[in-house]
Amino acid sequence: MQENIIPHDHAIKLEDRVRKNGYAPKLIWFTGLSGSGKSTLASAFEVYLFNQGYGTYILDGDNVRSGLNKDLDFSDSSRVENIRRIAEVSKLFVDAGVVVLTAFISPFRADRAQARDLVGGENFIEVFVDTPIEVCEQRDVKGLYAKARAGKIPNFTGIDSPFETPEHPDVHIRTAGQSVEESLKELIEQIVPKLK
Numbered sequence: 001m002q003e004n005i006i007p008h009d010h011a012i013k014l015e016d017r018v019r020k021n022g023y024a025p026k027l028i029w030f031t032g033l034s035g036s037g038k039s040t041l042a043s044a045f046e047v048y049l050f051n052q053g054y055g056t057y058i059l060d061g062d063n064v065r066s067g068l069n070k071d072l073d074f075s076d077s078s079r080v081e082n083i084r085r086i087a088e089v090s091k092l093f094v095d096a097g098v099v100v101l102t103a104f105i106s107p108f109r110a111d112r113a114q115a116r117d118l119v120g121g122e123n124f125i126e127v128f129v130d131t132p133i134e135v136c137e138q139r140d141v142k143g144l145y146a147k148a149r150a151g152k153i154p155n156f157t158g159i160d161s162p163f164e165t166p167e168h169p170d171v172h173i174r175t176a177g178q179s180v181e182e183s184l185k186e187l188i189e190q191i192v193p194k195l196k
């Protein structure tokens, strides 16, 4: 705790929000290479949850790296800070009773573990969007792999910057050879029971 910072004990607690909403907020943390399917699956899953009546919010590169984190680049230290801030923001959303879906590469195990610790293990669901780099590169949704191979993007994850594979993800989605609908079905089956 920082010196002279004394948090106020507000009257409405998380348990009050849970009772009112009728579901448990969670942080659903998608991790995987660029092009693995994080945004596609987080978005499809959010639509499903939203239509089922859950309060949801997605944090992803576009809405975070262009605003809150626009001072950060793709050096290791910036990626660490990126994930630290996202975990802190997610914690606030979870405390507000929202089901949060994050879609960041989040390449380092220690940072994902820190996010888990911050919101509490019971509130954190790590989803490994497991797609071989060859498949991501073939998809090349944004043309970034071609640029990285051409030496135009330094420190590109999977090429000259590491991705530390999750060892014990809560949910493991293998997207190669699987349709978005099939992957979504797996997410629904494995995660929705945890929100009850």
Ligand SMILES: Nc1ncnc2c1ncn2[C@@H]1O[C@H](COP(=O)(O)OS(=O)(=O)O)[C@@H](OP(=O)(O)O)[C@H]1O
Binding pocket: 033, 034, 035, 039, 061, 065, 074, 078, 079, 080, 082, 083, 103, 104, 105, 106, 107, 142, 144, 153, 154, 155, 156, 157, 161
């Ligand atoms: N050097 C480098 N390495 C990886 N990715 C890069 C890089 N430069 C730009 N991009 C684009 O930024 C998106 C990844 O941002 P993240 O905030 O998710 O990255 S990280 O978690 O901090 O590692 C990533 O988006 P996704 O494709 O959605 O993963 C890329 O579009």
Ligand SMILES: Nc1ncnc2c1ncn2[C@@H]1O[C@H](COP(=O)(O)OP(=O)(O)O)[C@@H](O)[C@H]1O
Binding pocket: 032, 033, 034, 035, 036, 037, 038, 039, 040, 041, 103, 139, 141, 174, 175, 176, 178, 179, 180, 181, 183
């Ligand atoms: N089973 C699947 N799950 C998710 N995406 C898939 C799947 N099969 C093919 N794709 C395609 O792969 C691409 C993934 O891109 P995107 O969601 O932007 O990845 P990321 O957010 O991880 O960078 C999309 O074009 C999507 O349609």
